[in-house]
Amino acid sequence: MSSTTEPSLVEVRGLKKWFPIKGGLLSTVQAHVRAVDGVDISVKRGETLGIVGESGCGKTTLGRLLLGLIPITEGEVIFDGAPINEMPRQELRRRMQIVFQDPGGSMNPRMSVKSIVGEPLQVIGGVDSTELTPMVADLLESVGMEREHMNRYPHEFSGGQKQRIAIARALSLDPEFMLLDEPTSALDVSIQAQVLNLLTEIQKERNLTYVFITHDLAVVRHISDRVAVMYLGKVVELADADEIYQNPLHSYTKALISAIPRMDPTAPSNASPVEGDVPSPINPPPGCPFGHRVKHPRWEESIDVDLSLKEVSPGHWVQPCPCCTD
Numbered sequence: 001m002s003s004t005t006e007p008s009l010v011e012v013r014g015l016k017k018w019f020p021i022k023g024g025l026l027s028t029v030q031a032h033v034r035a036v037d038g039v040d041i042s043v044k045r046g047e048t049l050g051i052v053g054e055s056g057c058g059k060t061t062l063g064r065l066l067l068g069l070i071p072i073t074e075g076e077v078i079f080d081g082a083p084i085n086e087m088p089r090q091e092l093r094r095r096m097q098i099v100f101q102d103p104g105g106s107m108n109p110r111m112s113v114k115s116i117v118g119e120p121l122q123v124i125g126g127v128d129s130t131e132l133t134p135m136v137a138d139l140l141e142s143v144g145m146e147r148e149h150m151n152r153y154p155h156e157f158s159g160g161q162k163q164r165i166a167i168a169r170a171l172s173l174d175p176e177f178m179l180l181d182e183p184t185s186a187l188d189v190s191i192q193a194q195v196l197n198l199l200t201e202i203q204k205e206r207n208l209t210y211v212f213i214t215h216d217l218a219v220v221r222h223i224s225d226r227v228a229v230m231y232l233g234k235v236v237e238l239a240d241a242d243e244i245y246q247n248p249l250h251s252y253t254k255a256l257i258s259a260i261p262r263m264d265p266t267a268p269s270n271a272s273p274v275e276g277d278v279p280s281p282i283n284p285p286p287g288c289p290f291g292h293r294v295k296h297p298r299w300e301e302s303i304d305v306d307l308s309l310k311e312v313s314p315g316h317w318v319q320p321c322p323c324c325t326d
Helices: 059-066 089-095 113-123 129-142 147-151 159-171 189-206 217-223 241-246 251-258 289-293 299-304
Strands: 008-023 028-044 048-052 074-079 096-099 177-181 209-214 226-231 234-240 310-313 316-318
Touching (some): 008 209, 028 059, 028 209, 048 059, 059 177, 089 096, 096 159, 113 129, 129 159, 226 241, 241 251, 289 299
Parallel strands (some): 048 226, 177 209
Antiparallel strands (some): 008 028, 008 074, 226 234, 310 316
């Protein structure tokens, strides 16, 4: 979804990922978990698209679909004009990279930093051992680490340093697109700011395109150009970051924003807990699942409504739901 003529690097069309649930003596498919259930978005070259929502809304699954890490059930992901399932795997890995939530868990503890950062250069980039050391040193310096760090091991570093090493590894093949899957949620607040500022600087220097996945709306506002709000496998609202925060239209978006902690603990808050339980992605209700969750009196009207995103103002897309956008 884009309201400008800027070129899109990534296009997502009718994307679905249903995980089968098997049971019985013959292990036949009994049902499906609808982790991603029909998503249409675009990511413009050079921008940061934030994807937010509660745990279990499908945002991480969507991110892995974007990179071709898991197979698509239905729909397609277009990267720079080509479907990702038709691209050579080495080209895809060179042009699209990921930074994980837990940097330590994404590193082999028995490998040195030089091997961790340099492995993509050797396996995919074809760099020989004589060129490897200066290239790894330059990558480490570009993320605020020292050259001598390349001979150490992951357990010798703090969480923030490990994330810098993970960013250096993701940058090693000079990608065009990076998926940032909650890259700061495991870090202290002061370190979070440093990593976010580093990512912003790197993006400007290299003209990178980011998809930033998080449940922290305060963080996503700081780094994102646009924000997509997900609920139960679908995008319910999409707009520029400032527009989302200043003029949220969907009830779920309003609930998320109202729950952001305020700097002044004495200031009055309009936040109230969302009633009801999140519907099961195995058997979601018809119509608007959020309206069903809060038992909205107009929920039944949404059953017969096309809930595909509609552009209500330039660049601001929202589900036309009678119970959540009235």
